[in-house]
Amino acid sequence: MKILMIEDNTSVSEMMGMFFQKEQWEVDFAYDGNEAMAKFKTDPADWDMITLDLNLPGKDGMQVAKEIRAISKTVPIIMLTARDSESDQVLGLDLGADDYVTKPFSPITLIARIKAIHRRADIGTSVNETAQNAPTIDQGEFDVFTDHFKLSSKTREAFLNGKEIPGLTPKEFDLLKTLAKKPRQVFSREQLLELVWDYEYYGDERTVDAHIKKLRQKVEKVGPQIIQTVWGVGYKFDDSEAGNE
Numbered sequence: 683m684k685i686l687m688i689e690d691n692t693s694v695s696e697m698m699g700m701f702f703q704k705e706q707w708e709v710d711f712a713y714d715g716n717e718a719m720a721k722f723k724t725d726p727a728d729w730d731m732i733t734l735d736l737n738l739p740g741k742d743g744m745q746v747a748k749e750i751r752a753i754s755k756t757v758p759i760i761m762l763t764a765r766d767s768e769s770d771q772v773l774g775l776d777l778g779a780d781d782y783v784t785k786p787f788s789p790i791t792l793i794a795r796i797k798a799i800h801r802r803a804d805i806g807t808s809v810n811e812t813a814q815n816a817p818t819i820d821q822g823e824f825d826v827f828t829d830h831f832k833l834s835s836k837t838r839e840a841f842l843n844g845k846e847i848p849g850l851t852p853k854e855f856d857l858l859k860t861l862a863k864k865p866r867q868v869f870s871r872e873q874l875l876e877l878v879w880d881y882e883y884y885g886d887e888r889t890v891d892a893h894i895k896k897l898r899q900k901v902e903k904v905g906p907q908i909i910q911t912v913w914g915v916g917y918k919f920d921d922s923e924a925g926n927e
Contacts, residue, residue, distance in 0.1 A: 683800060684708045684729040688746065689762065690738055694785075698733075701789045715741025719749055726754045727748035727838040731796055736763035736774070744777060758799045764786070772892050780853060781879070782889055798880035825861050829926035831908065833859055843924055847906035853878065854897045857890075861909065861919035870916040890917075 685707055689695045700706035702709040715738045722729065734752065736743035744825060747759060754863045754895050761774045774782050780799050826833040833840040838855050840847045840862075850858065856878050861869060869877075871887040881891065894917060898909050908921040 683796075684710075684728060685731045685733065685796070686710055686712065686722060686729050687733045688712045688715070688738065688743070689733070689735045689737070690714060690736070698789060698792065701793055705793065714739045715743070715746045718746050722750060723753070726757070729757050731800060732757055732759045733792070733796075734759055734761050734779070736761060744773065747774065747777040747779055760792070760793075760795055760799065772895055775851075775892055775896055778851075782892065784888075795863075795879075801880060826859060828862070828865060828921055830863060830905075830921045833862055835859065842901065842905040842908065842921070847900050847904055849900055850897075851864070853893055856901070857893055857897060858909075861917065865919050868912045868915050868918045874916070 683705075687695060687698060687702075687709055689698075689711065689822060690713050692713070695713075699709055699711070710721060711737060712721050717740070719733075719741070722732075734743050734747060734750075738746065743761065743763065747761070749761065750757065752821065753779075754914050758781075759779045760781045760783060761779045762783050762785060763774075772793055781795055786868070823836055824832040825836075830843050833880070838850070840850060840858055841856065845878075847858075857874065860874065860877050865868060871890045874890050898907060901908055906924050908924060910918050910920050912918055
């Protein structure tokens, strides 16, 4: 794996460099936003992973994320930041980040996140290559469906009352599929981290909350809310009210 670590703190970079070397990953470092974009643009397809600090000199991390996504829709981005608010998490995800890790963090945690996202990216690439050659789907090709909802893993599309839920990211699609496969079953945040992100021990539950918030916003563009909060426990899929629209 080849990683571009965008981080202005040299101590953090040096520390992570040792861990990357132990994993036998190749890493290059950028210490401000302008340097980061110059390195990324040299060969965008050459990078397997981006770790991106938000508080950068020259050009902040949010702007860097936006510019990277304008060039590549697929390279995974993990944001690293001391910022801890939900609004920052949601904004980062909205700009195209795949995950969000708050400082201070354990190097082992970041390594686990990188491995999990890289596995998911490989799976997603295979699925997308298959979907590009797929014919238009019919009702029999939806592998998750209820009276009001249907989802196709083949084309990575989901519909509520016949309307496509727009702009689902790979993580949002996987999260929706996981919930919808077992309607009305309550999933804890820990379960969702393990099932959707492959984080058994190293997950940050706020990652789930931020993705749920973005997913709900997209669902609400086409119909009533089908992702319900079960206070003190987690989340569930319930489209029983969708027929009342």
